Amino acid sequence: MPRLSVYYIRASLVYLALGFTFGGLLLANKGVMFLPAIWAFLPIHIEFSFVGWMVQLAMGVAFWILPRFPVQPIRGDERLSWLAFFMMNLGIWFIVLQIATQVEWLTFIGRVLELLGVGLFAVGNWKRIKPLGS
Amino acid sequence: MPILTRWFLKAALVYLVLALCAGILLALPGETLISGLFPVYIHTLAFGWLTQLIFGVALWMFPKYSSAQPRGHEWLGWATFILLNIGLTLRVIFEPLHGISPSTFSSWMLVIAAVLQWLSGLAFVANTWTRVKEK
Numbered sequence: 247m248p249r250l251s252v253y254y255i256r257a258s259l260v261y262l263a264l265g266f267t268f269g270g271l272l273l274a275n276k277g278v279m280f281l282p283a284i285w286a287f288l289p290i291h292i293e294f295s296f297v298g299w300m301v302q303l304a305m306g307v308a309f310w311i312l313p314r315f316p317v318q319p320i321r322g323d324e325r326l327s328w329l330a331f332f333m334m335n336l337g338i339w340f341i342v343l344q345i346a347t348q349v350e351w352l353t354f355i356g357r358v359l360e361l362l363g364v365g366l367f368a369v370g371n372w373k374r375i376k377p378l379g380s
Numbered sequence: 381m382p383i384l385t386r387w388f389l390k391a392a393l394v395y396l397v398l399a400l401c402a403g404i405l406l407a408l409p410g411e412t413l414i415s416g417l418f419p420v421y422i423h424t425l426a427f428g429w430l431t432q433l434i435f436g437v438a439l440w441m442f443p444k445y446s447s448a449q450p451r452g453h454e455w456l457g458w459a460t461f462i463l464l465n466i467g468l469t470l471r472v473i474f475e476p477l478h479g480i481s482p483s484t485f486s487s488w489m490l491v492i493a494a495v496l497q498w499l500s501g502l503a504f505v506a507n508t509w510t511r512v513k514e515k
Binding site: 247248249251252255256259260262263265266267269270271272273274276277278295296299300303 | 426430431434443471475478486487488489490491493494495497498500501502504505508509512513514515
């Protein structure tokens with residue numbers, strides 16, 4: 247497994263733990279209400295569980311197992327995928343910051359960063375989506 | 381394919397069917413009487429189906445932990461499976477019931493469901509973390 251996939255997948259595991267923690271608190275609070283204000287964390291639960299865990303895991307595994315090129319660099323221009331990793335994670339935390347501070351434009355910046363991250367990842371790995379051996 | 385992966389994948393398929401049944405109930409004309417059904421629909425899809433499918437495939441395909449213990453600590457893998465499925469089943473039963481007629485029993489069943497699902501996530505992370513490594 248390449249180093250970048252290790253970063254992506256371990257980050258996704260961290261978000262899985264965080265997403266499950268917020269999700270567990272929300273469900274428990276639904277049963278026995280101990281903190282009504284916790285519903286404000288619902289968007290964080292969704293962001294961590296969907297973008298942080300599922301999307302990022304898929305990107306990490308894709309970077310690892312997509313067909314490689316026969317000559318170096320075997321995974322194409324890795325700089326794009328590295329940049330995508332940082333943008334995705336920065337984007338997630340901008341969105342979390344918006345929920346904590348209620349500054350609306352932070353979510354906009356976060357979503358743009360996530361879009362740029364996914365776009366860079368797609369460009370960086372586009373040509374790896376090919377028949378084996380070609 | 382390891383036996384635990386087979387359990388994960390078959391349970392994931394069962395939850396996919398359950399999720400689509402919940403989707404049909406939600407799509408019935410008129411206002412649904414079951415207020416807790418929408419979160420059940422979302423979580424059987426995202427957690428029971430997708431996440432459980434990922435857990436099973438990751439257990440099978442990720443780099444080996446060691447030659448003696450290729451899939452890490454077996455008990456942690458089984459704990460993940462059992463906690464996840466008991467926790468989610470409790471949620472599927474008691475979240476709609478709690479929406480219709482809240483009781484102390486259904487309240488605490490939701491708390492237990494939350495704790496079990498949370499522990500299943502932590503068990504998966506603990507067992508998978510060291511298998512995510514450079515070649």
